[in-house]
Amino acid sequence: MDQNLLYIIAAVLVLGVGAQWLSWRLRQPSILALLVLGIVAGPVTGLLRPDEQFGDLLFPMVSLGVALVLFEGGMTLKFPDLKGHGRLVTNMVSWGALLNWLLMAAGCWLLAAGWILAAHCTAVCGLGRGNRPHRDQPATAYYAGQAGS
DSSP, X not given: OXXXXXXXXXXXXXXXXXXXXXXXXXXXXXXXXXXXXXXXXXXXXXXXXXXXXXXXXXXXXXXXXXXXXXXXXXXXXXXXXXTTOHHHHHXXXXXXXXXHHHHHHHHHHHHTOOHHHHHHHHHHHTOSGGGOOOTTSOHHHHXXXXXXX
């Protein structure tokens, strides 16, 4: 394995752990710090260029990361907590998806940016200190907020 690639992997791990710690310390959703550090380390400074540096390993690594996130979400989901919230879940899936698509389209058009940047912006729009879910809220709000924690 190329020694430069080992340094890059170590830098990604250190940045990830640092972002998690910073989020914990500031009591903010960890996705915020991870996105900011990822954008700064990648497109802004050019320190990380995953297409060039990881080559054919990039797609399997991203797929594994997505699989781990979905697995963790599925393991923590408690279906009895969602009982009686069918209409709310249906509205979140249908109208929420439509609103997200419209915001992404507006972001692409207004910023003249790619759809990936607009998707990241719309994913972070609802996250913040005032939107942190608590256990006494309906289960759907709690689980929706867990995606950003």
